[in-house]
Amino acid sequence: MQTEEEILKIKKVKNTAVRTVVLRHLLSHEKAQSLKDIENALAYTDRSSIFRTLKTFEENKVIHSIEDGSGMTKYAVCAEGCNCDPIDLHYHFYCTNCDKTFCLFDIPIPNIQLPKNFKLQQANMVVKGLCDNCNR
Amino acid sequence: MQTEEEILKIKKVKNTAVRTVVLRHLLSHEKAQSLKDIENALAYTDRSSIFRTLKTFEENKVIHSIEDGSGMTKYAVCAEGCNCDPIDLHYHFYCTNCDKTFCLFDIPIPNIQLPKNFKLQQANMVVKGLCDNCNR
DNA sequence: CTTTTAGTGCAACTCGATTGCAAAGATTAT
DNA sequence: ATAATCTTTGCAATCGAGTTGCACTAAAAG
Numbered sequence: 001m002q003t004e005e006e007i008l009k010i011k012k013v014k015n016t017a018v019r020t021v022v023l024r025h026l027l028s029h030e031k032a033q034s035l036k037d038i039e040n041a042l043a044y045t046d047r048s049s050i051f052r053t054l055k056t057f058e059e060n061k062v063i064h065s066i067e068d069g070s071g072m073t074k075y076a077v078c079a080e081g082c083n084c085d086p087i088d089l090h091y092h093f094y095c096t097n098c099d100k101t102f103c104l105f106d107i108p109i110p111n112i113q114l115p116k117n118f119k120l121q122q123a124n125m126v127v128k129g130l131c132d133n134c135n136r
Numbered sequence: 137m138q139t140e141e142e143i144l145k146i147k148k149v150k151n152t153a154v155r156t157v158v159l160r161h162l163l164s165h166e167k168a169q170s171l172k173d174i175e176n177a178l179a180y181t182d183r184s185s186i187f188r189t190l191k192t193f194e195e196n197k198v199i200h201s202i203e204d205g206s207g208m209t210k211y212a213v214c215a216e217g218c219n220c221d222p223i224d225l226h227y228h229f230y231c232t233n234c235d236k237t238f239c240l241f242d243i244p245i246p247n248i249q250l251p252k253n254f255k256l257q258q259a260n261m262v263v264k265g266l267c268d269n270c271n272r
Numbered sequence: 273c274t275t276t277t278a279g280t281g282c283a284a285c286t287c288g289a290t291t292g293c294a295a296a297g298a299t300t301a302t
Numbered sequence: 303a304t305a306a307t308c309t310t311t312g313c314a315a316t317c318g319a320g321t322t323g324c325a326c327t328a329a330a331a332g
Binding site for chain 3 (some may be wrong): 016018019045046047048049052053071
């Protein structure tokens, strides 16, 4: 497991106090986090600072964002070596009961044969249902 | 091709003026439409009425919604016989240039082997890139 | 040490989505 | 047919996630 400092160094993002705590929060949570999740957890850090930090992280491929349909974009740390290319994509699972979003790293995304002359850049694959905890 | 009246009858949704025009608009557009798209097209119909109509349609499986990451939920008429079950799902393609969303009916969604005890209810699979018109 | 550049915090604002409420329209009971 | 009830509609207001302007502070460069 890489430390916050190591990750930021590798991704060439300058380290700051806010960036460290935001990244630490993301690293210490298995599930993808929303801006609000992070804001609530980091009571003394300003929302817009967290927001801009997330944008910076995303631009520099420290994290990736997921639109899970909950109305709030969620963020998760990229796997080591991830370049956020289509090849690095994975499914996400959104639990409609507890509102949590899981990265399903182990399920491969198939090769999608797009219509003629369409160009694939990215994908947002969200599977919805009940997670193991809520499916009782 | 079914008429608006036939579709509403089959799906057991009472027919009204607003519902007819909203459904007609959706039927006559190949690409998924946002609330704003519909609002702009139907100048004399109130936004909240369209909004509630879309909710009603969705509940009764007349249409399905797509979150394509554009920030606006889009809606498209379900194919005949669709029950919005996982089996009825299809990919959507969102063009990052022209902001249009296509239903890719012809590309099958593979069977996704979820982790143990997870229950699949629905999915939102959006592939992003450039459509044939913008990819020049 | 001074100048320049980047990051932060606060407040305000944008815009899609949603709701309360009253009027209009449709349905059911009398 | 009329009254009572339920549904739909239009308007205005509100909500909330996301975003931006601006001044202040901290860090980097000269």
